[in-house]
Amino acid sequence: MAAEYATFGLAPATRAGQVHTDGDFQVHRDFMDFVVDGRPLLFRLSDLDAVSPLASDVPPAIFTAQVRGLLLEADAPLPGGRYVIYGCPECADLACGAVTAVILRDGDDFVWRDFAWQTSELADLELNGYHGIGPYRFPGAAYREALATLLDGAPRPRRRVLLIGTRVALLARLAAALRTIGIGADITEDARGVPADELRTYGAVAFGRTVTEARRASVRRAFADAGVDVAHVDGMGPVVPVLVAQIEHALDRGPAERRRLTRLTATAAAADVEVTSPCRVRLTAYRLDRLHRTHVHEVFDGVLEPGGHRVALDAGAVKGEAYVVARTPGSVLVTAVTRAPGRG
Structure with a gap:
């Protein structure tokens, strides 16, 4: 099948974490998704819980190596010129399953083709191929420009939340749950005494139901004075999984339209x-x-x-x-x- 030209881009995406009532959990992951013809590629996979290799919590050296690989400046990690496009969000182990594709150069263009679900070193296209996805031909200049922006040291998402409230026991359980799934959490009754540099490390501030409007206004003013745009969460009820979900939604930095x-x-x-x-x-x-x-x-x-x-x-x-x-x-x-x- 001939590869038709498509546009290539990148967009922030989130795999929301979750705390289960039995104590099990899934981790929070921020990553860059691939946008093909204006639509996230992951959306073409209806029942897949996965992240791209371009995750924010990957060590810088490994992150750079992943970008270099997509630019074909490094050898493919799998036989047949295959690269991992989406992998397990918990461990990145190929045995858990991954979406892979062949990436190659054709003149100045980059071509992604032969998408498959893979759980071992070799892909079986007949049995596990994604026959409705690709092939895609991306103009080289735009493709390289999009990926090169990731090597410029762009700031990473602020995965910390400040918890404001008076119910210390509930806040402690919530903070523990958030930390379990990879989100930093700190507790205070007010933010007026928190240094501006520290306030800038938070991506969200969550208020308990008993926090007065005057105190909420004081906290918002403290963040505004620090020059940081932070998401505000009004806690719905004293149920930790519900509060975790609210905070996960607030931390989602992906474009709303996507x-x-x-x-x-x-x-x-x-x-x-x-x-x-x-x-x-x-x-x-x-x-x-x-x-x-x-x-x-x-x-x-x-x-x-x-x-x-x-x-x-x-x-x-x-x-x-x-x-x-x-x-x-x-x-x-x-x-x-x-x-x-x-x-x-």
Whole structure:
């Protein structure tokens, strides 16, 4: 198959971390995704939890080597001139599976072809090839320019969050959960005494429900005086996985127009979710009982086509104070369950 010309670009993307109720977790990863003809290449893979080799937490020498490889300035890491395009976000082990492709030069152009799912040194195109993806021919100048920008020492994302609140025990559990998935977290009652240089290291500030508006304004003013644009999170409820999801959403630095998950609302009867490309969506309901114990219900897990979808909710799963978290392989949204006045 002849390779047709396509545009090549890069865009920030996030693989949101998650803390499970059984103590298991998945790590938070920031990376640069490949944008082909204006659309993230990862979006063509509907049920893939993966990151590109251009991740922000990769050591600088290895990151540079990955870029040099994509520029064909280094030998291919796999037989047949194959390069890893997307790999396991937890360990990057080929045995976990990876999307690979042949990258070659054709005159001044770069060609990506023969995409495949690979779990060993050799790829089986007949059995595991992505026959609907590629081949792509990228004009050499634009391709080199896009990748060369990654070698200029651009600032890395601020993966720290400042937690403001008075419920010390809850904040301590939240901070521990965030650190487990790779997000730095610090706790304070106010930010007025925090040096400006330290405030500039945070990507988000999260407020507990008991924090007064005056204190919130003081914190916002401190960040503004430090000259840092930081995301603000108003904690929905005292449920650690819900708060983690809120913070993950706030830290997502990818362009809004390139996110898969764009809308989530929920009532006692149903959750409404909207996606922009075919992808796996998982909906989880969290509710607090009268003793403030958390109950978790997995309400949906499947691949959805682009557009809006309504998922029925069991009344018992969202009784009382409840929240719904929606996750795709690359993004997360959270909503409180709303209900008609006078109905519990």
